[in-house]
Amino acid sequence: MKLLIIGSGAAGSTAAQFARKTNRQAEITVLGNEHYSEYSKCGLPYVIGGIIPSFDDLIEFPPSWFQHFKINLKLENEVYDIDPEGKIVKSISLKDAEKEEHQYDALIVATGANSWIPEIKGAFLDEGRLKEGIFTLRTMDDAKQILKRVERGKRAMIVGSGSIGMEMAEALSRRGMKTYVRLRTHMLTGMIDEDMAAIVQRRVEEHGMHFIPRVTVSEISGEGRVEYVVLSNLDTEEETEYPADLVIISAGSKARVEVAEKAKCRIGSTGGIVVDKRCETSVKDIYAAGDCTEYPDFVTGKPSLIGLGSIGVKQGRVAGINAVGGKEEMPRGVLNNRTTELFGLEISAVGPTMKELKRAGIEPIVGKFSGSTLPSYFPGKKAISVKVMAHPEDGKIIAAQIVGEEEVHQRINVFATAILRGMTLEEFMQLETCYAPPAAPTLDCMTLATDAALMRWRRR
């Protein structure tokens, strides 16, 4: 059987990996439209920031890996059409414009996403390209262009304070740029609530980063290249000009679905390809995985545009296995288990934010606890804050957010497991957490935050 995969990113390459594990005979071809073999997009800010020495380090599946597993990798090929009846994919080489047709038995669409750029006056040159000095970060080429512009002592403005925006802010700041972040409400709004973001903001400010609160970008001025960013206050509408040498626009993403649309795959309300538990689209034998797809949120049931590499590879695995005759399913929804680090502070969250819960009509029971990662008497203990949210009707845990100096990431995985398995606050209190003085306290901060929520739930 012939499996064709469009996209050589994390989702596409993982699909190829697990398809091969499942079926040693299948003929597998991966078409990528970039020059590079599979690399970590999430690693790009860390090369820009100088933590990872070289862009080449980010290559996770080099061409030799594909060769070893007898997977046919064709880079710098853009797919421009799909014929779902004839099961043919048409591609064009970006090197020599040569066209090619690929027959498939099963197809996996893993075309990823593009950066979404809001309408900002003065951001574009006449030709529709971004003005010199304005960047988005999506590909390795984007990152290489940004790194060329980085200069110690100069000013950078980050438009967008999500995790990529904040990771870029840290990276530029580490390279000695004076870095400003414009905030509408609080940072990392898609990840954590205002109270948790306040802890993070304090840390980031201690490292010399500047936040400009309650503003939106009304204009980027400068002849040919960026010179000033004009910010407009959301309350007073007062405008202020900030000089800037480099602007990073990190305002979200847009699923790349043109090719899937040509195959008549159903596109959902978020703009992503609709897939089922098996990662199959509305068109038989066409699967999709990664940032080009949408999937229901586990808690609210509302469609959620996939934007996490961790989900992309899970979908890639499921799509790859099913596409070649195996059997594997995604859970009924995505937990959006997400994490980042800013100046050594660990920030993790799972499930919807308070705002998203309220939008879905859920007024959660909240428990909070701030303590330390080790028993109070143990040297080197670090501060940690935990927030847990439960459904007011059944007491089931539906979301959690943790900010702390260490041991945050894996604690969010504990809550993710609890949410996936429908654990109530009461049931979570029965969980034995591990304890040893150099490891964790007898009653973990997760337990104590849950106890606070449980007491509220019982009094409701």
Next chain:
Amino acid sequence: MKLLIIGSGAAGSTAAQFARKTNRQAEITVLGNEHYSEYSKCGLPYVIGGIIPSFDDLIEFPPSWFQHFKINLKLENEVYDIDPEGKIVKSISLKDAEKEEHQYDALIVATGANSWIPEIKGAFLDEGRLKEGIFTLRTMDDAKQILKRVERGKRAMIVGSGSIGMEMAEALSRRGMKTYVRLRTHMLTGMIDEDMAAIVQRRVEEHGMHFIPRVTVSEISGEGRVEYVVLSNLDTEEETEYPADLVIISAGSKARVEVAEKAKCRIGSTGGIVVDKRCETSVKDIYAAGDCTEYPDFVTGKPSLIGLGSIGVKQGRVAGINAVGGKEEMPRGVLNNRTTELFGLEISAVGPTMKELKRAGIEPIVGKFSGSTLPSYFPGKKAISVKVMAHPEDGKIIAAQIVGEEEVHQRINVFATAILRGMTLEEFMQLETCYAPPAAPTLDCMTLATDAALMRWRRR
């Protein structure tokens, strides 16, 4: 109502804490038989090793804490009798031998455990006391005595390679003693299997500790004080004399149940007090918590003697809440979620070891994965090894062991949650784990170990 608690350790004091939270009117009295207010027993090796500066640091609930919460704390009082019909506890002061009777409505027995000392020729003086230079570690006074004997350059022999034995071995080694550990099979047998222990042994040996494999202690010689430990090879029965200035016997513990026996509480096959989900004993209104109790193992259903502070405080909480009229339950069994650190290497386990599983007639499906805590391209990533075990009949996860340089402890909590909620290997594969380059890989080592087990399970 009058609540009386026998024992001012972690279980007893936590019982008092949650009883007070639940019932602000209750008259609560805690009787302790030591000189000190509640302190961390698990912290003792870290004072001996010089990591924690002073024994006083280990006090977690000082007398002022009891005062603040209007809990009557009576230290240096030994309970010598209980009249369960009349609901009276009789105690004697260890300071002035004054006797006292205490009326109760509810009683919590949290008398802990003593060190168990095997029959070793020459270990005891005529009076039944241990020979000078031989110690067990259970109380703060034990630890203070040991610390007095510690001397750089001298030789220490550890009899018992469980977590306390190994933590003491590290402590003495840090203080500059030449430290030997006698092994029967492998170290940490109650915690991890031989393959995982091999990883730990390599690390510990790198730090200058010596293991003497396949031996048992046949004699401790010396006039009045220890001079030599005679070790006998388990295979050849050949005996070898090792000079020793200090011997730590850490061979397990024995529940302190004399008082509970007087109240006619049922004692189980492990020698611990039998309690139900509410932590009530076989005698109405008498509860028990901590190291003096036994409880079924979650996986095998066999009675398990409690020996973990984390379980003790969980039981303390449940006993305290129920004893004063609240409602709280333990799960159907204990997971024995346990952890330690040796020379910076983190070691965690949950559920029965292979040996315990086989003894219970379960031949588990095993998956193993050795990788790193961060993506391969991220600087500072550390080695980590994961072993996961599933029940051969239903594929449910029943045990896990992890050894690594970082982020081990909280990962074991993820598996603990999975076991508690009856998650199968297939369901665990659906778990979204958090991902960011400085935090964790897209496919976590837990996921990849589970995938290995799942592939075996499907082929079974």
